[in-house]
Amino acid sequence: MKVWIIFLLCLAGKALAAPQQEPFEEEFELIEDQGAIAEEETVVDEVIEETPVGSNPVQVETGEFDEAIEVVEEVPAENPCLNHHCKKGKVCELDDSNNPICVCQDPSTCPASSEEFEHVCGTDNKTYDSSCHFFATKCTLEGTKKGHKLHLDYIGPCKYIAPCLDNELNEFPLRMRDWLKNVLVTLYERDEDNNLLTEKQKLRVKKIYENEKRLQAGDHTLELLAHDFEKNYNMYIFPVHWQFGQLDQHPIDGYLSHTELAPLRAPLIPMEHCTTRFFTQCDADNDKYIALDEWASCFGIKEQDVDKDLVI
Numbered sequence: 001m002k003v004w005i006i007f008l009l010c011l012a013g014k015a016l017a018a019p020q021q022e023p024f025e026e027e028f029e030l031i032e033d034q035g036a037i038a039e040e041e042t043v044v045d046e047v048i049e050e051t052p053v054g055s056n057p058v059q060v061e062t063g064e065f066d067e068a069i070e071v072v073e074e075v076p077a078e079n080p081c082l083n084h085h086c087k088k089g090k091v092c093e094l095d096d097s098n099n100p101i102c103v104c105q106d107p108s109t110c111p112a113s114s115e116e117f118e119h120v121c122g123t124d125n126k127t128y129d130s131s132c133h134f135f136a137t138k139c140t141l142e143g144t145k146k147g148h149k150l151h152l153d154y155i156g157p158c159k160y161i162a163p164c165l166d167n168e169l170n171e172f173p174l175r176m177r178d179w180l181k182n183v184l185v186t187l188y189e190r191d192e193d194n195n196l197l198t199e200k201q202k203l204r205v206k207k208i209y210e211n212e213k214r215l216q217a218g219d220h221t222l223e224l225l226a227h228d229f230e231k232n233y234n235m236y237i238f239p240v241h242w243q244f245g246q247l248d249q250h251p252i253d254g255y256l257s258h259t260e261l262a263p264l265r266a267p268l269i270p271m272e273h274c275t276t277r278f279f280t281q282c283d284a285d286n287d288k289y290i291a292l293d294e295w296a297s298c299f300g301i302k303e304q305d306v307d308k309d310l311v312i
């Protein structure tokens with residue numbers, strides 16, 4: 001969770017803190033039914049364990065979010081359940097023929113959690129003690145309309161989220177863009193041997209980093225952020241593209257699904273009440289996916305500057 005706390009502090013205009021290496025906890029679910037996609041990603045989780053996660057909290061490995069993964073590995077083991085992975089909310093049990101099967105986890109077997117930051121809020125506006133409790137509960141509703149509609153909405157206990165007004169909606173990308181730029185600069189500054197950025201990315205960030213006109217990280221007014229975007233527009237093009245590339249991973253297809261967006265969206269909602277509205281309106285053609293041009297446009301990037309080569 002640390003990474004997200006830092007992330008949110010940054011959004012609040014605080015100075016950027018040190019990059020973190022912890023992979024994001026498994027907080028989310030596969031919101032859309034993407035069984036086919038998930039199957040292609042079966043190895044992702046294990047790879048992630050060994051790969052240093054970039055310091056950008058948004059650079060979350062979305063493989064962690066794929067609840068629909070059920071894999072039987074062909075490694076012989078005494079207990080067939082040892083290598084049988086069940087999606088979140090399910091646990092492995094042996095059937096009468098000693099074959100491993102995934103069954104719904106009893107929520108009462110989830111580790112007790114009294115810490116507020118471990119609570120999650122469901123789209124049913126109910127607070128669950130932890131994501132384990134949430135997914136176990138959702139599993140018991142599988143096949144029902146209620147279960148289909150139930151998703152993890154955001155991290156933390158449910159609370160009143162004020163409606164996002166039009167003028168507030170316009171403020172959201174101002175902070176977000178500035179934050180993205182600062183994250184990249186911080187990655188660049190700290191990226192000695194960590195390879196948090198590729199060589200190509202480093203060259204692009206170097207230009208931003210070395211630009212004397214760059215607005216330094218800090219607590220800036222919205223007026224200043226708006227002015228800087230106008231004046232130093234070119235510095236924001238790459239960070240917006242880069243963030244899209246970080247999220248577009250499962251699969252890498254130039255579109256962000258609800259699931260791919262979840263690592264960014266869910267922790268933000270309790271802090272930034274315009275999050276849901278912002279990402280909803282980003283999907284301009286309302287096809288449930290955010291394409292690169294839709295993404296760029298909602299961050300104020302001009303059509304002629306949208307470049308899929310910048311995403312890589």
Ligand SMILES: [Ca+2]
Nearest residue numbers: 248251253255
């Ligand atoms: Ca995608």
Ligand SMILES: [Ca+2]
Nearest residue numbers: 283285287289
């Ligand atoms: Ca769309």
